[in-house]
Amino acid sequence: MSLWEYANPVKFMKTSGFLLPWVVGLAAITLVSGLVWGYLFVPAAENFGGSVKVIYVHVPAAMMAINIWGMMLVTSLIWLIRRHHVSALAAKAAAPIGAVMTLIALITGAVWGQPMWGTWWEWDPRLTSFLILFLFYLGYIALWAAVENPDTAADLTSVLALVGAVFAALSRYAANFWNQGLHQGATLSLDKEQHIADVYWFPLLLCLAGFVLFFIALVLVRTRTEIRNRRLGALQQRERMA
Amino acid sequence: MIALLIRDLRLAVRAGGGFGLGLAFFLIVVTLVPFGVGPQGDILARIAPGILWLGALLACLLSLDRIFALDFEDGSLDLLATAPMPLEGVVAMKAFAHWLTTGLPLVIAAPVFGILLHLPASAQSWLVISLLLGTPALSVLGTFGAALTVGLKRGGLLLSLLVLPFYVPTLIFGAELIRRGAQGMATEIPLLMLAGITAATVALIPFASAAAIRVNLR
Numbered sequence: 001m002s003l004w005e006y007a008n009p010v011k012f013m014k015t016s017g018f019l020l021p022w023v024v025g026l027a028a029i030t031l032v033s034g035l036v037w038g039y040l041f042v043p044a045a046e047n048f049g050g051s052v053k054v055i056y057v058h059v060p061a062a063m064m065a066i067n068i069w070g071m072m073l074v075t076s077l078i079w080l081i082r083r084h085h086v087s088a089l090a091a092k093a094a095a096p097i098g099a100v101m102t103l104i105a106l107i108t109g110a111v112w113g114q115p116m117w118g119t120w121w122e123w124d125p126r127l128t129s130f131l132i133l134f135l136f137y138l139g140y141i142a143l144w145a146a147v148e149n150p151d152t153a154a155d156l157t158s159v160l161a162l163v164g165a166v167f168a169a170l171s172r173y174a175a176n177f178w179n180q181g182l183h184q185g186a187t188l189s190l191d192k193e194q195h196i197a198d199v200y201w202f203p204l205l206l207c208l209a210g211f212v213l214f215f216i217a218l219v220l221v222r223t224r225t226e227i228r229n230r231r232l233g234a235l236q237q238r239e240r241m242a
Numbered sequence: 243m244i245a246l247l248i249r250d251l252r253l254a255v256r257a258g259g260g261f262g263l264g265l266a267f268f269l270i271v272v273t274l275v276p277f278g279v280g281p282q283g284d285i286l287a288r289i290a291p292g293i294l295w296l297g298a299l300l301a302c303l304l305s306l307d308r309i310f311a312l313d314f315e316d317g318s319l320d321l322l323a324t325a326p327m328p329l330e331g332v333v334a335m336k337a338f339a340h341w342l343t344t345g346l347p348l349v350i351a352a353p354v355f356g357i358l359l360h361l362p363a364s365a366q367s368w369l370v371i372s373l374l375l376g377t378p379a380l381s382v383l384g385t386f387g388a389a390l391t392v393g394l395k396r397g398g399l400l401l402s403l404l405v406l407p408f409y410v411p412t413l414i415f416g417a418e419l420i421r422r423g424a425q426g427m428a429t430e431i432p433l434l435m436l437a438g439i440t441a442a443t444v445a446l447i448p449f450a451s452a453a454a455i456r457v458n459l460r
Binding site: 167 | 391397400406415435458
């Protein structure tokens with residue numbers, strides 16, 4: 001029993017088909033309860049007013065936007081090294097979700113920035129680097145769409161994901177240097193003291209978990225679609241040859 | 243390698259204005275800017291570093307799709323890939339030839355364009371240094387984008403979408419270097435960062451480009 005068994009599409013389809021309803025159910029429960037708790041039962045914070053509630057979407061979406069590229073980086077590496085098709089297809093499936101998460105973070109950020117900073121958009125390092133990240137996602141998706149041979153596309157996009165990860169991080173630090181920001185520093189961290197009161201923290205934690213589960217469910221669905229699509233293509237080709 | 247470099251340079255010059263085209267484009271950008279923002283000298287001087295860098299970036303982008311496309315079409319890229327020279331070396335030489343035909347002319351001509359945009363005299367040397375350090379990175383990253391899109395029929399627009407985000411760090415530090423130089427502030431950090439980015443891209447990106455070309459030739 002090893003992790004690599006799931007590189008077999010048949011095995012992957014079977015296991016993911018079994019897991020999918022559970023993941024979807026869990027995602028729905030955590031997301032709904034986290035959002036309801038956050039939006040309806042949390043007191044308005046001083047200095048922030050009601051607008052604080054946007055964090056229950058903004059923070060998880062932003063976190064996912066970065067981590068989805070990280071996931072694509074890992075799956076691309078697995079594809080390049082071990083040539084497992086499921087891995088490449090999972091990266092392909094994750095990219096549009098990542099792009100949408102980036103967009104959600106940018107839009108909710110704008111909605112939050114308007115009352116807090118008095119502006120929809122500011123050329124702040126965090127905002128700017130998210131915009132650049134969004135461009136990287138667009139380029140990645142466009143490259144997948146442009147190359148016809150699926151294996152060639154998987155190879156090229158994997159290289160792009162690797163180099164892009166380095167440059168997305170580099171752009172982040174370059175942007176930091178370029179302009180002082182309005183955006184607050186990191187509030188949540190694993191090793192330092194929390195700067196957030198428990199009232200806000202627990203629903204946020206639920207929302208974070210909900211977004212992660214939601215993402216897993218979406219990736220499973222999309223990867224399964226890609227695998228079926230690939231099978232369909234193979235069948236059609238066989239028919240044409242016969 | 244030298245032979246390849248000379249071949250590429252000769253092709254660029256003979257195939258219709260390899261040297262001149264980028265420069266002419268640069269000149270047009272610099273000419274159009276005052277029409278867009280107004281002829282006031284102080285505004286122009288303030289935005290000059292950014293305009294000059296953006297011009298260099300776009301001029302570089304214009305000639306990118308030609309780096310590999312012609313060789314790919316007539317089959318010489320296959321020959322180069324099977325030649326005893328490592329493909330990484332071929333890619334690096336291609337990038338160098340591209341820089342010699344687009345980057346270097348811009349670096350040499352930049353002070354003239356700086357004068358057109360009222361860039362203060364104190365910033366002129368920084369302008370040259372910043373372009374000299376930064377444009378090689380533009381060419382090398384450009385070859386990476388060109389290598390990714392070499393097999394595509396209409397790769398031009400996709401190429402810009404892929405390559406331009408990679409130019410962000412170079413652009414930031416390059417323009418910041420001139421800005422700081424013009425105001426007499428400390429220039430060490432952007433200078434070192436710009437040089438570091440260029441050194442790292444020149445050293446590492448040819449490997450990624452060569453990998454992409456191998457995939458596309460498969």
